[in-house]
Amino acid sequence: MREFKPQPAQPAPIESAGVIGWIRENLFSNVPNSIATIIILYFLYLIVPGMIDWLFVSANWSGSQQADCTDDGACWVFVSAWMQQFIYGSYPDDQIWRINLSLLLLGAVIAAPYAMPNALRNKVGVPLFLVYPFFCAAFLDGRLFGLEFVSTDYWGGFSLNIFLAAASIIIAFPLSFLWALGRRSEMPFTRSVCIVLIEFFRGVPVLALFFMGSVMLPLFFPEGTNVDKLLRVWIVLILFMSGYMAEVFRGGFQAIPQGQYEAADSLGLSFWQKTLLIILPQVIKVSMPNILATFIMLFKNTTFLLIIGIFEILSTTQTALSNSNWLGGHAAEGYLFVALVFWVCCFGMSMISANIERKLDTSHRK
Amino acid sequence: MIVDNEQAVSQRSDEDVIVIKDLNKWYGNFHVLKNINLQVKKGERIVVCGPSGSGKSTMIRCINRLEEFQRGSLVVNGVEMIEDVKNIEAIRREVGMVFQHFNLFPHLTILENLTLGPIWVQKKPKDEAEATAMKYLERVKIPDQALKYPGQLSGGQQQRVAIARSLCMNPQIMLFDEPTSALDPEMIKEVLEVMVELAEEGMTMLCVTHEMGFAKKVADRVIFMDGGEIVEQNTPDVFFDHPETDRLQLFLSQILQH
Numbered sequence: 001m002r003e004f005k006p007q008p009a010q011p012a013p014i015e016s017a018g019v020i021g022w023i024r025e026n027l028f029s030n031v032p033n034s035i036a037t038i039i040i041l042y043f044l045y046l047i048v049p050g051m052i053d054w055l056f057v058s059a060n061w062s063g064s065q066q067a068d069c070t071d072d073g074a075c076w077v078f079v080s081a082w083m084q085q086f087i088y089g090s091y092p093d094d095q096i097w098r099i100n101l102s103l104l105l106l107g108a109v110i111a112a113p114y115a116m117p118n119a120l121r122n123k124v125g126v127p128l129f130l131v132y133p134f135f136c137a138a139f140l141d142g143r144l145f146g147l148e149f150v151s152t153d154y155w156g157g158f159s160l161n162i163f164l165a166a167a168s169i170i171i172a173f174p175l176s177f178l179w180a181l182g183r184r185s186e187m188p189f190t191r192s193v194c195i196v197l198i199e200f201f202r203g204v205p206v207l208a209l210f211f212m213g214s215v216m217l218p219l220f221f222p223e224g225t226n227v228d229k230l231l232r233v234w235i236v237l238i239l240f241m242s243g244y245m246a247e248v249f250r251g252g253f254q255a256i257p258q259g260q261y262e263a264a265d266s267l268g269l270s271f272w273q274k275t276l277l278i279i280l281p282q283v284i285k286v287s288m289p290n291i292l293a294t295f296i297m298l299f300k301n302t303t304f305l306l307i308i309g310i311f312e313i314l315s316t317t318q319t320a321l322s323n324s325n326w327l328g329g330h331a332a333e334g335y336l337f338v339a340l341v342f343w344v345c346c347f348g349m350s351m352i353s354a355n356i357e358r359k360l361d362t363s364h365r366k
Numbered sequence: 367m368i369v370d371n372e373q374a375v376s377q378r379s380d381e382d383v384i385v386i387k388d389l390n391k392w393y394g395n396f397h398v399l400k401n402i403n404l405q406v407k408k409g410e411r412i413v414v415c416g417p418s419g420s421g422k423s424t425m426i427r428c429i430n431r432l433e434e435f436q437r438g439s440l441v442v443n444g445v446e447m448i449e450d451v452k453n454i455e456a457i458r459r460e461v462g463m464v465f466q467h468f469n470l471f472p473h474l475t476i477l478e479n480l481t482l483g484p485i486w487v488q489k490k491p492k493d494e495a496e497a498t499a500m501k502y503l504e505r506v507k508i509p510d511q512a513l514k515y516p517g518q519l520s521g522g523q524q525q526r527v528a529i530a531r532s533l534c535m536n537p538q539i540m541l542f543d544e545p546t547s548a549l550d551p552e553m554i555k556e557v558l559e560v561m562v563e564l565a566e567e568g569m570t571m572l573c574v575t576h577e578m579g580f581a582k583k584v585a586d587r588v589i590f591m592d593g594g595e596i597v598e599q600n601t602p603d604v605f606f607d608h609p610e611t612d613r614l615q616l617f618l619s620q621i622l623q624h
Contacts, residue, residue: 262432263469267483267535268458277482281473362473362515 066326078330079337082320086337089156089311095148099159102136106166110352130174133167152230156311158341164230164312165299168237172298175238176245177283181275183246184253194246201243206301209236214308233305241298248294252287253279285360292353296346303338313338381408382441383539383570384429389438391424398424399435400594406539411571413581413602416591417617422574425591426541429572430461443538459487462532466544468524470516476503476527477512483535495534502530506560522553526560533564540564542573576621582606590614 028034058073069075079086088096109132113125138144140155140163155163182194201209213236214229221227256279264274284291306315317334320326384406391399398421406412414422427433428440431447431454440447442457470479480499484490490498503509506526508519516524525545532540542561546554558580565571565584575581581588581602588605590598590613598605598614609615 257467257469259465259467259469260471262463263465263471265432266430266458266461266463267531268455268487269483270455273486277486278471282471285473360473362517 066328074333074336075330076333078320078326078333081326082316082334085157085316085320086313086341087157088159089316090154091150091156091159092148092154095142095150098140098142098147098150102139103159103162105132105136106162129170133170136163136167152228155230157316158313160310161299161302161312162345164234164237164302164305165295167234168241168298169295172238172241172245176242177249177280179242179246180249180253183250197239198243198246201239202247206240207304207307209240210304210308212236229308230310233308233310237298237302240301241294244294244297245291248287248290249283251290252283255286256282281360285357288353288357288360292349295349299346299349300342313341382406383408383443384572385439385441386425386429387439389425389428389435389440391421391428391433391435391437398594399428402438402596404589404596406570406572408538409568409570411565411569411584411586412573412589413585413587414572414574414589414591415576415578415581415617416597420591421594422591423543426543426572426574429539429541430458430463432463459535460538462535462537462540464525464528464532464540464542464545466547468516468521468528468548470524470528470531472516475513475515476508476519479516479527480531480534483531488535498534499530502533503527505533505563506530507556520553521549522556525549525553525557529557529560529564539570539572542571542575544574544576546575546577578606578621590617592617 027037054073056073058071060069060071060073060075060077062068063077064081065077066075068077084093084096088099091099109128112128113121116125139147140150141152142149179194179198182190183198185191185194204212210233213232217232217235218227260278260282261274264278269277302312303314305312306318309315311319317338321331321334382405384404386402386404389399389402390397402425404425414426416422424433428435429442443460445453445457445460447453447457470476471482474482477496477499480502481492481495484495484498485492500509500512503512506529508523508526511519511523511527516527519527529545545561546557549557554577558577561571561573561580562584573580573585585602587599588602589596590605590609590611592613598609598611600610605614606618609618
């Protein structure tokens, strides 16, 4: 009998590897491709040097007032002079450590699951997350901890954007999962209520929701109670976010094969065991890119709050721009700074989510 | 071996573990199961075959209430199937099920797949559940895969894990819903071997399959279904060699041709 011998694998041909090979194949493979490459390089040549010059070379880096900006380039002095306002708003100087500590805690709560063994992750990591928004709010407010009381009127700056986004996301996550679950429920009443909630908060523009929150919501509270403006905004953000996330989760639910439910049923798992142990982890896995997109959208939407007079970073920037000591057009620097801090945070969120996706991907891990 | 042979023989008794009476089921207006009557004794091995759409899968899925039925009665291990969550969960604990597409949980390791039921449903301590799981993984001959994920295993290995997962719950009855239909020919054998062993140990088994070799080898009774009813049932010898109805004759001539 003839013996079957599998052929050994051979190295790839040399012309498809290496730098020259890559350039030839990707940038100059044919005439249209070469023309496109040259045009793009030309535009980069026109724009990039000027940009670098304005941003870095002839920019003004040191000083504390407008008069220090003597060169032609960007006046970064404007940003550094207003830095505290941009980040912390009008929070009292001697209490800023509370904001810093809260931000650190947020980082710790996010990092904690990575440091924990698998068994503790769900038992400790998740409750930590859920407690954080309430702890953070009480801590910044101060009264509960016997610290100096800081009214929410003084909260502001980029830290407020972060706190609002984080606190809304953390609460909206489980809430929206329940809504999505309710929407799939076979109980007609539960299902209708969830559909109405989801469609309302998804269908109304977020700005309209903010105005409703600041004008209409107080009408529903008992007379005489004065519910904090920021608290109302928080509630609106949670509900708005939940509407979107519920639909993201619904898409995830639909991607789970029926066989998973049947296998869980046939083992005798109860409804909640099945949902939390089998379905939820898989739903999160398939929905991760969309969950992140929703997070980023909400995070950026916190800048809309400037319209209802909350001193988040964008409205702080506008205040700074109209300050009589800084008149004369530092808008580019201010908005670039805002763009930069948002981009850094969103990029960080992307990295975290990519990492989670890799962790959850059990399909091809050898 | 879960039970030795002596026990296996003594386990087979006249006690009916499944009693199905006049079971009828409709999907909307479509009558899928028509007056099904079936008794299964403890330790009995039954193979169900028939053309696709004949209701064979639907019938065995009714036994652990993956499908509802509208008329008739169904008693599993002395518990009547009624519209009650506790009741359904009690029956599901007695009945193991193996699916065509394995349905392992892709986000859990093989070991976690096996211990999930014992830990959460039977409230067993983790060590004990893991020891049992390893015992069954050895029985299906893949203890070395315990820490991998289902996606890293071949179809045959996944199906053996699925069988082990059901066995970990210590079921009285095992249902197999076309367990080898999604497998490559080379993998069918390894799964069938596990099933034959299980049958030899006296497990009560209901198996929807077209593996006629398996039916001849282990079945006590072979059932032929068509159009939602049980057309014929008999011992394998009579079933294959002397089919009573023309319908079964036609079916057999078609599947045995290739």
